[in-house]
Amino acid sequence: xTTVTLYALCGVILFGIGFYGVIICRHLLRKVMALxxxxxxxxxxxxxxARRTPGDRPDPVPxxxxxxxxxxxxxATALALALLRRLHRETEIGxxxxxxx
Amino acid sequence: MSxxxxxxxxxxxxxxxxxxxxxxxxxxxLALPGEESGLAGAVMLNLDQAGAxxxxxxxxxxxxxxxxxxxxxxxxxxxxxxxxxxVDESADDSEHFRxxxxxxxxxxxxxxxxxxxxxxxxxxxVGGHAPGGAFQAGAVLASLGVLLVLAxxxxxxxxxxxxxxxxxxxxxxxxxxxxxxxxxxxxxFLEFSPSTAKWCILLIEAVATVSxxxxxxxxxxxxxxxxxxxxxxxxxxxxx
Amino acid sequence: xxxxxxILGLILVPLAAGIAAFIVTRFAAILAVAxxxxxxxxxxxLAGYVxxxxxxxxxxxxxxxxxxxxxxxxxxxxxxxxMTALVGLAVATYSTSYFAIPEHGRExxxxxxxxxxxxxxxxxxxxxxxLSADIFNLYVTLELLTLSAIALIGLAGTVKSLQAALRYLxxxxxxxxxxxxxxxxxxxxxxxxxxxxxxxxxxxxxxxRCAIVLICVGLLLKTALFPLHFWLPAAHANAPAPASALLxxxxxxxxxxxxxxMWFDVFPYADLRAVGNLLGILGxxxxxxxxxxxxxxxxxxxxxxxxxxxxxxxLFLVFSLASEPSASWNAWNGAAYFSxxxxxxxxxxxxAAGSLVFATGSAKIDDLxxxxxxxxxxxxxxxxxxxxxxxxxxxxAFLSKWLLLNASLSSGKWFFTAVILLGSLLAAxxxxxxxxKSFEAGERQPTRHVPALMQWTPLVLALLSIGLGIVAxxxxxxxxxxxxxxxxxxx
Numbered sequence: 160x161t162t163v164t165l166y167a168l169c170g171v172i173l174f175g176i177g178f179y180g181v182i183i184c185r186h187l188l189r190k191v192m193a194l195x196x197x198x199x200x201x202x203x204x205x206x207x208x209a210r211r212t213p214g215d216r217p218d219p220v221p222x223x224x225x226x227x228x229x230x231x232x233x234x235a236t237a238l239a240l241a242l243l244r245r246l247h248r249e250t251e252i253g254x255x256x257x258x259x260x
Numbered sequence: 261m262s263x264x265x266x267x268x269x270x271x272x273x274x275x276x277x278x279x280x281x282x283x284x285x286x287x288x289x290l291a292l293p294g295e296e297s298g299l300a301g302a303v304m305l306n307l308d309q310a311g312a313x314x315x316x317x318x319x320x321x322x323x324x325x326x327x328x329x330x331x332x333x334x335x336x337x338x339x340x341x342x343x344x345x346x347v348d349e350s351a352d353d354s355e356h357f358r359x360x361x362x363x364x365x366x367x368x369x370x371x372x373x374x375x376x377x378x379x380x381x382x383x384x385x386v387g388g389h390a391p392g393g394a395f396q397a398g399a400v401l402a403s404l405g406v407l408l409v410l411a412x413x414x415x416x417x418x419x420x421x422x423x424x425x426x427x428x429x430x431x432x433x434x435x436x437x438x439x440x441x442x443x444x445x446x447x448x449f450l451e452f453s454p455s456t457a458k459w460c461i462l463l464i465e466a467v468a469t470v471s472x473x474x475x476x477x478x479x480x481x482x483x484x485x486x487x488x489x490x491x492x493x494x495x496x497x498x499x500x
Numbered sequence: 501x502x503x504x505x506x507i508l509g510l511i512l513v514p515l516a517a518g519i520a521a522f523i524v525t526r527f528a529a530i531l532a533v534a535x536x537x538x539x540x541x542x543x544x545x546l547a548g549y550v551x552x553x554x555x556x557x558x559x560x561x562x563x564x565x566x567x568x569x570x571x572x573x574x575x576x577x578x579x580x581x582x583m584t585a586l587v588g589l590a591v592a593t594y595s596t597s598y599f600a601i602p603e604h605g606r607e608x609x610x611x612x613x614x615x616x617x618x619x620x621x622x623x624x625x626x627x628x629x630x631l632s633a634d635i636f637n638l639y640v641t642l643e644l645l646t647l648s649a650i651a652l653i654g655l656a657g658t659v660k661s662l663q664a665a666l667r668y669l670x671x672x673x674x675x676x677x678x679x680x681x682x683x684x685x686x687x688x689x690x691x692x693x694x695x696x697x698x699x700x701x702x703x704x705x706x707x708x709r710c711a712i713v714l715i716c717v718g719l720l721l722k723t724a725l726f727p728l729h730f731w732l733p734a735a736h737a738n739a740p741a742p743a744s745a746l747l748x749x750x751x752x753x754x755x756x757x758x759x760x761x762m763w764f765d766v767f768p769y770a771d772l773r774a775v776g777n778l779l780g781i782l783g784x785x786x787x788x789x790x791x792x793x794x795x796x797x798x799x800x801x802x803x804x805x806x807x808x809x810x811x812x813x814x815l816f817l818v819f820s821l822a823s824e825p826s827a828s829w830n831a832w833n834g835a836a837y838f839s840x841x842x843x844x845x846x847x848x849x850x851x852a853a854g855s856l857v858f859a860t861g862s863a864k865i866d867d868l869x870x871x872x873x874x875x876x877x878x879x880x881x882x883x884x885x886x887x888x889x890x891x892x893x894x895x896x897a898f899l900s901k902w903l904l905l906n907a908s909l910s911s912g913k914w915f916f917t918a919v920i921l922l923g924s925l926l927a928a929x930x931x932x933x934x935x936x937k938s939f940e941a942g943e944r945q946p947t948r949h950v951p952a953l954m955q956w957t958p959l960v961l962a963l964l965s966i967g968l969g970i971v972a973x974x975x976x977x978x979x980x981x982x983x984x985x986x987x988x989x990x991x
Contacts, residue, residue: 162295164289164290164328167289168286168290171282171285171286171289171804172282172286172311172459174282174285174677174681175281177677178278178674179278180470181674182274183271187666190319190670192416194670194677198677201681203349204684205679205684208289208292208296208684208688209292210456211293211296211297211688212295212296212298212300213295214300217300218299218300218303219299219300219315219318219319220298220299220300220303220319221298221687221688223319223320223327223591226316226395227320227636228672228680229395230331230332230335230395231334231640231676233338234334234338234647235338235669236649237341237342237479238337238341238647238669239670241338241341241342241345241346241479241482241483242650242654242665242666244345245345245346245654245657246659246662247629248347249662255666255667263924284710285681285710286730287706288711291706291707292685292688292707296689297690298687299691302566308565323561323563323567323568324568325560325561326561326569327636327637327640330625330637330640330641330644331622331640333515333624333644334644334647336519336621337618337647337651338647340614340621340648340651342705343615344618344654344655378902404544422523425522425523429523431517433519436512436516443504447562448504448558448559448560448561449504449512449560449561450558450560450563451559451561451562451563452561
């Protein structure tokens with residue numbers, strides 16, 4: 160096993176932990192953090208797999224994709240926090256009801 | 261009790277599903293070819309045409325510049341969403357209670373602010389040939405803005421909402437205009453000529469730095485930089 | 501005007517208009533309607549180019565795939581762009597009246613100021629998505645679309661809408677990450693993200709299989725296929741009426757379009773027969789479950805939202821039916837045309853429902869009793885949209901269901917024949933429930949006056965959804981251009 164696969168496998172595990180958290184955690188703040196963890200996992204996989212080039216320079220395209228992905232993740236997190244803050248102000252509750260309607 | 265049991269069971273069951281997903285993905289990663297250069301070769305081949313020596317910057321601003329254009333729009337959307345959700349802060353008196361301004365923070369900002377501005381400028385410039393660029397520079401500037409908000413330094417006093425909206429959108433406007441301007445030379449949208457590519461990229465990045473900094477700061481202040489001012493006014497009034 | 505300007509204009513004009521509407525709020529509504537008119541013009545011109553030249557590509561930045569990003573248009577994407585343009589025009593017209601009502605602009609005047617930029621950027625995202633040939637760029641456009649959709653739901657500002665928006669955000673963002681991971685895997689095997697190049701070399705090894713599953717799961721979550729639909733009814737029912745129309749009519753179609761594209765153009769779909777059958781069965785389950793839930797609802801907009809859950813099911817029958825070569829052309833056409841006719845009918849239904857909710861001041865179906873006398877136009881619009889949903893002749897949905905029925909008969913999948921017919925019957929029941937209630941005799945409180953645009957726009961859109969069955973030859977001709985090679989074309 161090379162370093163590349165080790166990092167990529169770590170990314171897969173982070174993705175799994177994040178997905179578990181998004182579904183299982185009750186508190187919304189935790190869910191948002193879990194979502195970010197999931198994203199970090201995907202980014203780590205992209206960065207690790209970009210390092211499989213024969214020379215010493217990694218493939219720049221996945222790096223650019225990760226930068227784009229990070230910006231998207233920041234935007235989504237900011238919007239989630241804005242929603243969460245407003246919801247908390249209106250209800251004083253930090254999680255979602257089970258009844259979806 | 262039975263309900264507790266049920267949630268525990270759901271957790272274990274879902275954990276198993278996730279473990280299966282992780283195992284399958286792990287096997288897929290192990291099954292990938294060990295050496296694969298992707299598009300690295302193509303990027304290097306066209307790098308001297310791209311106007312940036314740093315391959316990542318070349319991909320972001322030139323080869324896949326369209327993605328970056330849309331991604332700035334994504335950032336702007338977050339601000340729009342935050343603005344739609346913001347409520348009048350002055351009506352609120354439970355949160356953001358600030359007893360006094362920390363003098364250590366003020367002193368720290370005096371030292372760090374000039375350094376941060378220089379670092380941001382450096383990151384912006386260095387992005388042309390080494391890791392760095394508009395997003396990194398914008399993030400540094402935005403964090404300076406956050407420090408100023410925390411220290412209650414009222415630098416946005418003269419910033420109207422109108423000019424704030426212009427600052428938020430200016431990078432998209434410039435990006436679009438540069439892209440359209442390239443079309444006058446019978447080129448495609450966002451197709452920079454090799455001779456001017458460097459300056460087009462620098463212009464886009466410089467403006468993007470400003471917009472990104474303002475957008476990130478606005479996100480910290482619930483969509484509007486002027487919100488920060490408002491809550492300081494109310495809380496200070498209460499402290500005095 | 502050249503092809504280049506047309507295809508770029510479809511993406512960039514709404515984006516620029518969105519920015520302008522954000523800066524100069526005063527003219528936002530006029531700007532949006534003008535943009536909408538221009539978009540319809542662009543959309544039809546684009547279809548004209550495709551009809552005369554076949555599928556076309558445009559290299560952004562001049563690099564060309566795989567290094568750069570290409571735009572691509574064929575019959576399917578041109579039809580989707582036209583659908584977006586017409587539904588968008590109707591929603592823009594409706595919204596000028598809807599947000600002029602103080603109650604909807606409410607105490608936060610800022611809501612109106614934010615709606616128009618969001619709407620225009622959403623439009624830009626939709627067109628960018630339908631015209632993209634790059635699966636990573638599709639990820640960015642999907643995010644652009646999702647974030648604007650979430651902000652539109654949150655615009656309603658009620659606790660329920662906030663909860664729905666947050667749930668939608670969490671689900672849609674995890675779905676995006678599934679999709680992105682799939683794209684990452686595909687890139688790391690083939691070194692390209694252009695879907696045509698990918699489709700030419702795609703194998704069926706373990707990494708490919710994982711990527712296919714990840715991409716499918718991500719897109720199914722976003723398209724809300726049963727049983728992954730749980731977030732949809734609350735999100736679509738609690739948004740402001742124009743936003744509901746956009747979400748149900750257009751936003752869901754975007755992720756379905758990506759899946760349709762991937763399935764038949766990128767994935768080795770002959771190997772995916774079992775998965776395709778599973779999707780078909782889930783689609784059938786969605787039709788039955790969604791319709792039964794719609795019949796049981798007490799709130800008008802929830803009824804319409806559950807109807808969306810059901811109608812999405814029809815789209816997924818294609819993945820099972822198209823695996824038979826004899827049925828594939830009918831099934832693919834049926835699904836593509838169904839998504840267009842559903843967009844018209846559902847947007848009309850949501851807008852009519854919004855007008856009715858405003859007129860009565862209540863979201864309950866029971867409070868509609870006898871409203872037909874006071875709001876004849878809106879009730880008629882809702883009924884006509886209902887006809888478009890049931891698929892009675894000559895509506896576009898009738899034609900698409902007929903194509904799907906043909907496909908199910910020629911492939912010998914009788915089960916789907918039964919489900920398609922049952923779905924129409926159940927749709928008739930839930931539409932009839934509302935219409936019958938509104939004709940109920942008896943005294944009722946006078947309703948509020950509904951602005952003319954809020955009455956007539958849904959009616960026009962509903963009429964269009966019915967007219968789609970009559971003018972079907974041109975669109976079907978358009979669909980043939982660039983239709984996937986995997987599909988056996990029979991006239």
